[in-house]
Amino acid sequence: MRGANTALGTAGLAAFLALGEAVPRLGLVKEQYFPPTSRIAGALRDEFAETAFWTALGDTLTGWALGLAIAVSAGILAGVLISVVPHLREATASTVEFLRPIPSVALIPLAVLLYGTGLRSVLLLVVYAAFWQVLVQVLYGVQDVDPVADETARSYGLGTWARVRHVLWPTALPYVMTGVRLAAAVALILTVTAELVIGAPGLGARIAVAQTSQAVPEMYALIVVTGLLGLLINVGARTVERRALAWHQSVRGEVTV
Amino acid sequence: MLAKGRSMQELLVVSGLRKVYEGQGRRVEAVRDLTFTVAAGELVCLVGPSGCGKTTLLKCVGGLLAPTAGEVSLAGSPVSGPPPGMAFVFQEYGRSLFPWMRVRENVGLPLKQKGLSKQRRRELIADALESVGLSDAAGAYPWQLSGGMQQRVAIARALAYEPDVLLMDEPFAAVDAQTRADLEDLVRGLWRQRGITVLFVTHDIDEAVYLGQRVLILSGSPTVVQEQLKVDLPDERDQLHTRVSPRFAELRTHVYEQIQAAKRGEPDGLRKDTPPLH
Numbered sequence: 331m332r333g334a335n336t337a338l339g340t341a342g343l344a345a346f347l348a349l350g351e352a353v354p355r356l357g358l359v360k361e362q363y364f365p366p367t368s369r370i371a372g373a374l375r376d377e378f379a380e381t382a383f384w385t386a387l388g389d390t391l392t393g394w395a396l397g398l399a400i401a402v403s404a405g406i407l408a409g410v411l412i413s414v415v416p417h418l419r420e421a422t423a424s425t426v427e428f429l430r431p432i433p434s435v436a437l438i439p440l441a442v443l444l445y446g447t448g449l450r451s452v453l454l455l456v457v458y459a460a461f462w463q464v465l466v467q468v469l470y471g472v473q474d475v476d477p478v479a480d481e482t483a484r485s486y487g488l489g490t491w492a493r494v495r496h497v498l499w500p501t502a503l504p505y506v507m508t509g510v511r512l513a514a515a516v517a518l519i520l521t522v523t524a525e526l527v528i529g530a531p532g533l534g535a536r537i538a539v540a541q542t543s544q545a546v547p548e549m550y551a552l553i554v555v556t557g558l559l560g561l562l563i564n565v566g567a568r569t570v571e572r573r574a575l576a577w578h579q580s581v582r583g584e585v586t587v
Numbered sequence: 588m589l590a591k592g593r594s595m596q597e598l599l600v601v602s603g604l605r606k607v608y609e610g611q612g613r614r615v616e617a618v619r620d621l622t623f624t625v626a627a628g629e630l631v632c633l634v635g636p637s638g639c640g641k642t643t644l645l646k647c648v649g650g651l652l653a654p655t656a657g658e659v660s661l662a663g664s665p666v667s668g669p670p671p672g673m674a675f676v677f678q679e680y681g682r683s684l685f686p687w688m689r690v691r692e693n694v695g696l697p698l699k700q701k702g703l704s705k706q707r708r709r710e711l712i713a714d715a716l717e718s719v720g721l722s723d724a725a726g727a728y729p730w731q732l733s734g735g736m737q738q739r740v741a742i743a744r745a746l747a748y749e750p751d752v753l754l755m756d757e758p759f760a761a762v763d764a765q766t767r768a769d770l771e772d773l774v775r776g777l778w779r780q781r782g783i784t785v786l787f788v789t790h791d792i793d794e795a796v797y798l799g800q801r802v803l804i805l806s807g808s809p810t811v812v813q814e815q816l817k818v819d820l821p822d823e824r825d826q827l828h829t830r831v832s833p834r835f836a837e838l839r840t841h842v843y844e845q846i847q848a849a850k851r852g853e854p855d856g857l858r859k860d861t862p863p864l865h
Contacts (some may be wrong), residue, residue, distance in 0.1 A: 486675075
């Protein structure tokens with residue numbers, strides 16, 4: 331079953347690539363703007379040979395990883411604090427609901443004003459976008475604590491912080507993992523956006539340069555790279571999730587006793 | 588019998604306990620006025636009609652709920668939060684055990700909180716799991732075990748904690764009849780071996796009579812103690828013979844009548860003391 335699925339997936343991808351090759355060659359679209367697959371692949375090979383490409387990739391990954399790390403830590407910390415301190419949740423709910431829907435890209439002018447075109451501009455946007463993803467999931471997760479589990483912990487003399495560590499945190503972990511996975515994807519989008527719009531160094535800036543210099547195959551090659559990054563990040567996040575939540579119902583499946 | 592070896596001092600004293608839940612304009616008096624004592628080493632069963640506040644009572648005794656009035660004291664000191672000398676076994680074993688911890692970690696967590704050494708913890712865990720016949724399951728996750736086994740783990744966790752008083756809240760209400768009989772014998776066996784004081788809440792009359800040295804019959808809500816009944820069955824009990832003995836039948840009939848009376852709201856059913864032999 332699994333083998334069949336893999337074969338189907340590979341066949342689908344091959345068909346898609348073939349289509350990308352055939353459509354421009356048949357003149358159905360302008361080859362100038364839609365280069366065939368083989369030319370994009372060639373451009374990708376050339377990119378791999380350039381040091382500037384690897385530097386740009388490094389910059390993008392740095393912005394992504396730093397931003398994500400800050401957003402995740404801050405989101406978890408804020409989420410636990412808001413849930414544990416009495417009345418804080420009620421007090422912050424409306425503010426969170428107001429701030430959360432603000433699109434991070436709307437903060438681009440502010441980021442430029444504050445930090446110019448450097449890494450810190452990228453971080454501002456990435457952290458703002460990713461933070462809410464984590465925070466909201468933590469808040470949901472904490473609400474999921476089973477009253478019986480909590481009473482058990484209390485009856486065995488576990489104090490507030492011991493309960494946070496041994497009951498609240500494991501309960502919230504599946505939610506946190508979902509938040510981190512969503513945040514990881516959003517962080518990549520915002521990193522590339524910031525580089526593209528603000529011109530901070532990275533893959534986004536390189537795409538902008540390729541576009542302005544009419545290097546269309548190179549532009550596509552770079553877009554493919556960002557897509558691959560997204561894919562890797564998602565696969566990585568899922569792997570971490572599965573490892574950390576081996577005990578959880580969603581991962582372990584139904585156990586027949 | 589360990590219970591006889593000890594002085595029959597009152598270990599657990601519940602006096603004038605009252606619990607009223609207030610919220611959203613509704614006021615529910617779950618427990619009206621409960622007074623009873625449990626001596627050290629005693630096994631007392633609390634039985635009453637469903638919805639009579641048994642769980643509320645037990646949570647107040649365990650320090651998980653603050654009573655509206657009255658007092659619970661353990662070995663002379665008032666209970667204001669979960670006291671270190673009490674262990675709780677809940678009915679919902681599946682929710683009371685932590686699915687992210689293996690059996691041995693579930694049993695060991697309270698011991699870690701007690702600050703016991705690693706060596707001592709390991710001994711207590713091994714000993715408790717052996718007592719409930721689950722030595723082999725130490726490395727399993729709770730959800731890999733059957734319901735009865737899970738409740739054994741919860742019992743092992745309570746035993747390892749080395750409590751003076753073991754509070755059990757309808758612990759076998761959610762397991763099948765066969766498992767239930769086994770677990771009842773397990774609890775009686777452990778009680779006799781270890782001399783722990785057990786306060787056992789159940790809605791099952793037969794279970795209360797089979798297990799207890801004494802049965803406290805609670806009235807319907809709002810709850811008071813309807814009757815205290817001494818179970819004068821022999822200490823050696825087994826599922827096969829005890830349950831068919833004439834005395835068992837008399838006692839269970841008596842408890843049943845009392846509970847029916849309690850449901851109808853009669854202040855006192857028949858008699859105050861143990862029913863005489865016919």
